[in-house]
Amino acid sequence: MANDTDPLPGEAFYEYTAVVEIATSPDGERVAFVATESEEAEDERRRSVFVAPTDGSEEPHRLTRASDAGSPAWSPDGSKLAITAAREQDVELAVEPPEDAEAEDENGDGGEGGNGGGDDGPEDQVWVFDLVRGGDARQITDRSEGVTGFDWGPDGERIVVAAPDPTDEEAAYRDRVDDDGPIEIERLQHKVNGSGWTDTVTAYLFVVDVESREATRLDRANDGEMGSRRPLAPAWSPDGDRIAFTAYLGENPDDTMALDLYTIRPDGTGRERLTDAERRLQAPTWSPDGERIAFVGGDPTNWYIPTEVFVADAGSGEDHSVSASLDRTVAWGGGPEWIDDDTLVAVLADEGNSSPVRLDADGDDPAWLAPWQGDDRAIRALDPSADGERAALVVSDPAAADVYALDVDAFDAADDPLDRVTTVNEGLLDEDQVPGFERVTWENGDGIEIEGLVYLPSGFDSDDPDPHPVVASVHGGPMSYDAPAFGFDFPYWTSRGYVVLRTNYRGSTSYGREFSERLRGTRGEKEVDDVVSGVDHLVDRGWVDDSRAFLTGFSYGGITTAATVTSTDRFSAAAAEHGVYDFHAAFGTDDNHNWHEDEFGLPWENPETYREISSLTDVGDVDTPLLVTAGERDWRCPPTQAEQLHVSVKKQGVDSKLVIYRDEHHDIGDPDRAIHRIEELAAWFDDHDPATE
Template sequence: MQNSFSILSVVSFLLIFSGSSPVAGLQQTSDLLGMDTYLEMESAGSPRISPDGGHILFTRGSVDKMNDRNQSNLMIMDLDTERIRELTTGSFTVSSPIWSPDANRIAFLSDKSGTDQIHMMWLDTRETVQLTNLDRSPSGIRWSPDGTRLSFTVFIPDTGSPLPITLPAFPSGAQLAGPAVVEDRISWRSDGQGYNRKGNQQIFIIDSELGGTPRQITSGEESHSNPRWSPDGMKLYFGGDLDPEEGYIRSNSEIHSIDLATLEITTLTDRLGPDSGPLVSPDGSRIAYTGYDQNENYSNLSSVYLMDSDGGNKRRLTQDLPSSPGNITWAHDGSGLFYTMGEEGSSNLYFVSTTGAISKITHGVHYISGISIANNGRVAATNSTFYRPSYLVTFDLDQPDNITTLVDFNEDVLDGVKLGEVEEIWTESSDGLRVQGWLMRPADFEPGRKYPMLLWIHGGPVSMYSVRWNWNWQNFAADGYAVLWMNPRGSTGYGQDFVNGINYLYPGKDFDDLMAGVDAAIDRGFIDEDNLFVTGSSGGGVLTAWIVGHTDRFRAAVSQRPVINWHSFVGTTDGSGWYRRFESMPWEDPVEYAMRSPLHYVANVTTPTMLLSGEADLRTPIGQAEEFYRALKVLDKETLHVKLPDEYHGTRSVSHRLMIQLYLKAWFDKHGDEPIT
């Protein structure tokens, strides 16, 4: 839906009503990070280095101010001359660029025609062909080894009904009501998409020059994902759960191969657990993949596995990693696999040999991601730090700590801007568990003064706050706040045992972890402990609502997109897996669900607490926040409920992201004090 007034008008309107205190609103001094900078910031993403290491494809993301959305275009850089060319232009998005084997062409996804479709571009002329014109967006594009074909997956809907009926004949031209939906699945909708039509992901192949009608490779009532070519182009390897009891068996999928001549499928793995992401070795003799054994953990970290291409000689390569590996890619000589991994807030590049020996390739307090490796060992990636948004870098595998910045789109925006300095915090929780966090000082920090502090809690809850740039936090620092973010138990980056800290106990001891972090921040001496605030979204919204029911130490709180009542949530969210986060079903032991629900403690709340929701949220439906809001109103507690139209569990429009920041500031400013000497 298009807004009837501009993003800048929205910002100006909210600033007028957000108060005039030094800790609220847009900064007028040019050396601080004001609200307007959000509209000017850009990002580098999706780096893909050419096979010979001479060129890098990447996307340039920016704000489309007129259409209230993000946009991205495709760029290419010559590493010898450092010349950059723009390959696409316009107000649309480009994603998933991938080189042809001979590096003369690229394939990518673009919504230039209105929906994501596969495009192919000749790099010497920039002539572009739209290869697909599908009703539904394709994904997972891969070149065949000889460059003549592209594989991809697309959702194919099922047109049948589990209970067919036939209406009597109506007159020609009669205007009938819409048909009924007859549902027989355990999950039938997805956040960000809405109602899911019945059907499955299937694999297709298309000519890489002419396009035309894609050839469907797989069929049936099961989904097939992430196809990868064998080096001879005769087979595709893919992941998928071919068991018809989809949704009822917990986290199960296997690796399969399909012969492209006969379309015969061979299942290569057979254990109970989610095996996925097959990666074929350069010589085609081995398959790497990720997974774990099915168990009753709240959440599981994946490991890297290896097997022969016929499914034999399976073995686990990585043991007890701090996080699940990502960006996995074979070494050119087949000696092992490179991967990125988050650990204690940072992300670096690692290597595991085919014998299981692990080595750390890059080092540092930074967040390296999007790794792409050329045949000559040249690496392209993006990097980010506390003080720098995503920027394009390169390095050589034989000199991995010599990281060279290639493109930083935000140098001009941040030039001369004073940012909040960050220090790392380690502290002990109530049971002696060591937990990590970071404390950002106000941008205009002066020794001897005390400042308000905002605790910002991550969602998931199984995720990791990191050392990456965060505009929201730096913008609060510009307004005179200190900002604290923590990784309580349940977070990734510290191993499976740390994740298991919330098994059947969420929320629970993670509350103690967060409070220990607040105490450690106060011990630094510059935090006004009578001027504390707290917010978080999703899992962070859960913990925010839990906090105000268990302590009165915060002056104000904003619970964004929370779960408030587990009993009502598990049957109305967009997936069925949340039942398994409890020891019993809600009809067996409703008390277990009540004891873990913030609603159970709402009568204890004395903190002014605002709720914030997307009206179309299917992950944590708006009814969850409404239960808390209504209870607070019945109890005559101070509260508001901010509802964002047409938003799911995240925010798609730029103006809504700015609104959220401004509503947070307005609520905290209303209930806080100015910084004191």
């Protein structure tokens, strides 16, 4: 195997940009988008907001730089853009800028400063850019605990925000904790990954006047819980009479994943519950005529069942699914959007891809769109304009992920109708560093067809007599899926001559309920078979070297990695990243007790089940050199899990290394640590590669 490609250096991650949010202007002529970038000098990943014309005629204009920003939302007339931002320097300045104040720098962020939304910095507030007058953004909210969501009122003069509002006693307790006082918790959900230790502070809705910043709390709109898992998600009706929000107002909200849909008047009266606590509900959005509300709903006790798009009558609450017949889950970021009073569009997960679908609000009669999409690119986000004429979307393939736009009536076009709006990673990769891409299928040990996405070195030749090493990289979830994607990891590996296999194992979504539920109630057998048989399939095709197979996975992928090395020595080396390996010990120390109980029961009632699903039970069978990583403050997959696995493997004389990322949660945030992670994996595999030993 000859590899003449220059390897993509780890330091190139500082140049890597990811588009994570989009918002199309009401007239469809502009799109605001959020891009995550690295600031090398500060060693931070920051979200920045840009605006660009949807016809691609001009380069995007940067609105923010020095602080973390996101959630762009256009005012109804399109003259203003609201965002959330945690801007440290501006918090120290007067909230109300002088009349006709000029921006302090051309990037609109008041100069240097800001901490990227870190744990000890300022909280997210709502800021508004006047795109007609120009100048810097104006701070609209000043909540001590920050805001968790907002929406414009239809008159453009008010916004509704969701924000925690501690009592005096709760605020005093928080101050004591900040001063290193004891943490005292009576709640069941005692911590949430990324948010920290929980308390009893309640989140409320506030109606805020944009000009005066005067806020009115809606006392009856609260869900009794703070943290990103249960956002109120306010949505203001087109006629201004009601605000929809999500909440669970029953007994012990910490012991359920259900959320209901409510509406309330802007003066805080007339709260009405529209659903019946049978779904985990999210992303409510009003029809243009205000008669109906669409939302995403799923089973709160069984996340393997595909989520669906529902439409509810805004008065009676009577609802029905408009996507059930497809047997496909709603893609992350692909929630429903109205294009007229009777029609919606959404992005659904379909056989290892994310694709747009048109939905009839009156019944379950969906139609797939975008025949021009192909099977090598995915629609990551979709947002139509308020007039239903134009739409922006994020399209990802192995070479790039960018913002595009099209006329809504061109979704059915045979030829590609997209206008490219951004080229955010232009110049990141040399031409010969862009991975090739193939979809492959094979039969697993049970005779079931499994699909995998394969990223190939540039110039890959299947007839090459010298096959490539392979990295089997396992996705998390497990209720997730791999679709064609542009990311940093894939070209990093392929530019070094590796083939990368991403297996959509049993339990993955996008292939229907039956396929996803095959994993329910089990761990460490079916998905292991699917991954291992996928590597065997690539060996049989002559693409990869049988003796140079490596394995890694993050989160549930880490769980699968550990389970795999307890059952086979198929791999030369493996890396289990941020996983759970003893489910009994994890119960109550992670933040997933509801999920574990719903799937496996309680550990003291079903101890044998918890033993069977834990890779530590069979850790004595591990012969594979194992790298184990964790975040020091990961409360989804606690670092103690990684410690247990490392010590257990090392005790047997098997080569093992433990890497703990200080102050990191479940995901790795700082660029230098992201670079360390990928380089550590590469070094581990290289050190245990039979071809280099």
